[in-house]
Amino acid sequence: MPGPVPPATGNPYPIIDDVMNSARARINDMVNDTAGDLLVDSAPYAQTYLTNAWSWLQRKCATAGVETFIREITLYGLPARYNNDPANQAWLTWLGSSDGFNQYTLPVLPQDMIFPLSVWRRQTGMMLPFNLMTQAADGLPRIIDCNIYDWRDDGMFFYAALYSQDFQMRYSAYRPPLDITQPTQNVPIMMCEDCLGARVAFEFANARGSAGAPGLKAWADEAFDTIRLGNTRRRERRSLRRIPYNRRNQGRGNNAFPYIGS
Numbered sequence: 297m298p299g300p301v302p303p304a305t306g307n308p309y310p311i312i313d314d315v316m317n318s319a320r321a322r323i324n325d326m327v328n329d330t331a332g333d334l335l336v337d338s339a340p341y342a343q344t345y346l347t348n349a350w351s352w353l354q355r356k357c358a359t360a361g362v363e364t365f366i367r368e369i370t371l372y373g374l375p376a377r378y379n380n381d382p383a384n385q386a387w388l389t390w391l392g393s394s395d396g397f398n399q400y401t402l403p404v405l406p407q408d409m410i411f412p413l414s415v416w417r418r419q420t421g422m423m424l425p426f427n428l429m430t431q432a433a434d435g436l437p438r439i440i441d442c443n444i445y446d447w448r449d450d451g452m453f454f455y456a457a458l459y460s461q462d463f464q465m466r467y468s469a470y471r472p473p474l475d476i477t478q479p480t481q482n483v484p485i486m487m488c489e490d491c492l493g494a495r496v497a498f499e500f501a502n503a504r505g506s507a508g509a510p511g512l513k514a515w516a517d518e519a520f521d522t523i524r525l526g527n528t529r530r531r532e533r534r535s536l537r538r539i540p541y542n543r544r545n546q547g548r549g550n551n552a553f554p555y556i557g558s
Contacts, residue, residue, distance in 0.1 A: 310489040313479040316346070318493025322512060323500055335500050343476045345503075349495035350474050353488065353520070358410045358468035360524045364485045366413065367469045371403040373420055374463060377456035382440050386456035388463070395456050403463075405452065410468040412452065415445055420460040429454075491519035 316337060317330060325332040335342060357365045371388075375395035378384055384396030390405045416426030432446040436453060445454040471484055483492065494516035502509040 307482065308486045309482040309484055310487070311480050311482055312346070312474055312476060314489045315483060315492045315496060316342075316476070316479070318489045319345075319496035319500065322494060322497040322515070323508075335496075337476050337479060341500075341503070345496050345499035346476050347473055348499050349492055349516075350483075352495055352516075353485070353492055354410075354470055356520055357485070357523070361413070361468075362485075362523060365410075365469050365471065366466065367406070367408070368464065368466045369406050371463045371465065374403060374461045375400060375456060376460050377440075377458055380440065382438055382455065385436060385453045387451050387453045389451035406465070406467065406469070408469040408471075409465075410470055411447060412445075412465050412467045414466040415452070416464040417442070417457075417461050418464075419457070420462050426462075426464050485523070488523060491516055491523060494519055 316332075316335070317326075320326050320330070320332040320335050323335060325335050327333070331337070335345075354365060374388065374393060375386075375398070377386070378395040378397035381396075386396045387394045388403070388405055390407060390409075392399055392401050393403055394400065412431075415429045415431075417429055418424045418426045427443065430444050432444050435448075436444060436446045436455065440455045442455050442457045445452050447453075474483060475481060483489070494512055498509055498512035498516055501512055
């Protein structure tokens with residue numbers, strides 16, 4: 297009988313070298329050497345192009361809700377409400393928090409947060425279920441409602457409760473910058489070398505006023521759709537079943553097995 301499947305010896309992430317090689321191939325900078333003649337890792341501008349492209353990809357992922365960059369955290373001990381005046385809004389930022397009047401150094405927002413996706417609250421120390429909060433569409437109401445928060449000025453504003461609270465937050469997060477001097481460093485998103493490499497190539501071509509820059513930008517945008525698509529299908533609860541191959545589908549070429557939604 298066959299033995300057990302051996303454990304994985306690596307991970308599915310590409311490395312920085314894969315991304316840069318993809319970029320060099322797109323600008324035809326591999327004629328003499330795969331390391332390039334112009335877009336070489338040691339060039340002063342190469343790190344800036346890679347950083348810009350990585351930031352662009354993370355912003356795209358955050359907007360599309362791609363799960364790779366989603367994290368959760370529980371913040372304990374948000375202070376109780378200072379008074380019952382709705383003019384005093386509590387807040388939570390990267391620098392500290394407030395009860396609507398006094399300021400505190402802790403708790404703070406996660407330092408890698410881009411923006412919150414969902415927020416839940418409960419009374420501190422009670423080990424009760426968390427209750428989902430609602431994000432305000434047009435600012436906080438002018439009456440005290442502790443179940444609503446407003447995300448503005450890169451901070452969370454809300455009415456504190458009469459008791460100390462714990463917040464549980466699901467949020468879009470930034471990942472650390474990529475270091476081009478570490479070519480074997482993982483890029484922590486699967487199958488991104490096509491998209492990210494095209495964006496690095498666009499940064500390079502656009503800085504030189506190349507006529508091909510718009511095409512590279514479009515290439516990067518189109519390649520991003522392959523990253524976004526699986527997430528979109530999951531969020532819309534679509535089926536990933538394939539149309540079975542039968543006589544009705546013969547002669548349809550590449551469309552013989554299209555994905556369908558339920």
